[in-house]
Amino acid sequence: MNDLKPLKSSVGQPAEGKDKYFPREKITKKILRKLEVGENILISAPRRIGKSSVLKDISNNPQSGQIIKYMIVQSVDSSDEFFKKLFNELLNDQQIIKGIKGYLTRASNEVKKYSSRITGVSLNGSVDIGVNERIDYYYECTELIKNFEGNNKNILVIIDEYPDALNNIIKNDKKSATKFLQQNRDFRGLTSDVNLQFIYTGSTGLKNIVTKLDRLDLINDLNTIQISPLKKDEATLLIQRLTLGFQEDNKNFEITTEIIEYILQKTTWLIPYYIQIIVDELFEYYEEHEKTIDKGSVELIFREIVKSKSNHSDYFENWKKRLKTAFKKYDYSFAIECLNTIAKNNTIEYAVLHDLSIKNKVKDVRYILDVLEHDGYISENEKTYAFNSVFLKEWWYINVAT
């Protein structure tokens, strides 16, 4: 373990930079491979599994000829705002600006004025804009991309929290949401003429939302990639490197191989976020008690993590809150009852599912279970369902089910 590099803990923001980011080579390679053959990608994975960290790593390390724009659209609630954000991102890049001189020269006065405000480059002195003129950002993005002369440059746009934007738009009206999806699809269609590609991601299942709109055809050109939890050897390495990071603060802090094994066994669903909070909590515990980390300390911090007033309660609360966005009344109460049963009994039988569906007047049980599975709450194994995460299960048991 001597030649391992220390890793600084990060539990809020995505892990970014060599001293914080734990490389996820397999998933990165897979993404790059798909991009290379021209695919547009949907990265689908539950909350806190490390999507943004992987994508930030990709965007911080562009391949040769690749221009990468990363945008978070969580608060976007209209198509216009979405394409305005994208337009700004595209204009905010010196390499892109070089390739769109022609487009900018031919653009309307208003666009010229707008771009010079964003880029700081004045195009033709002061221009008057009519009072009623306004910019159609979708159209302008399309024109900009069509006219991009990039000499073998490839623009990759990474859009984080895309399903949230779609959900916000749906709240206003469904028609606009369908139009938004259609525009995005048409925009991706430009890929065949220019080197433009997209990665969409977010923790809410895009497919589940689009299913509700009954327009899966508008996203079926996206190639879905899952981000899996860490393998056992990766999780071990992450714990070891984080421990080394904490040893820079207190050299006596140690987690033995036996304890690492115990942690992994207890954690089961090995997402980097859990590993981070466990090691973080163990270090806090060590600082306070100066007591060697043993199985008892691990038990103790596991109990702390799932308490209603723990530092991590927002994370668990969010799993409950999200169900409200995902489901309407009856489906919602069915989903809650299913999860309550699983939290209490460790699993749920098909017969019980059936009874609950009748009690809650649920028509499409399959859809609800698919959402719960896809969004990472539960998974099916030999015809029974169980929570993926012991933490979520325990938290649910203490704070929701009882």
Ligand SMILES: Nc1ncnc2c1ncn2[C@@H]1O[C@H](COP(=O)(O)OP(=O)(O)OP(=O)(O)O)[C@@H](O)[C@H]1O
């Ligand atoms: N590769 C990694 N190296 C180190 N820590 C990581 C890594 N990936 C994730 N983490 C840990 O998990 C946390 C969440 O990561 P990240 O924000 O990338 O996940 P996400 O899937 O985008 O989450 P959300 O669904 O909340 O947007 C980070 O703050 C960090 O603690």
Ligand SMILES: [Mg+2]
């Ligand atoms: Mg994220």
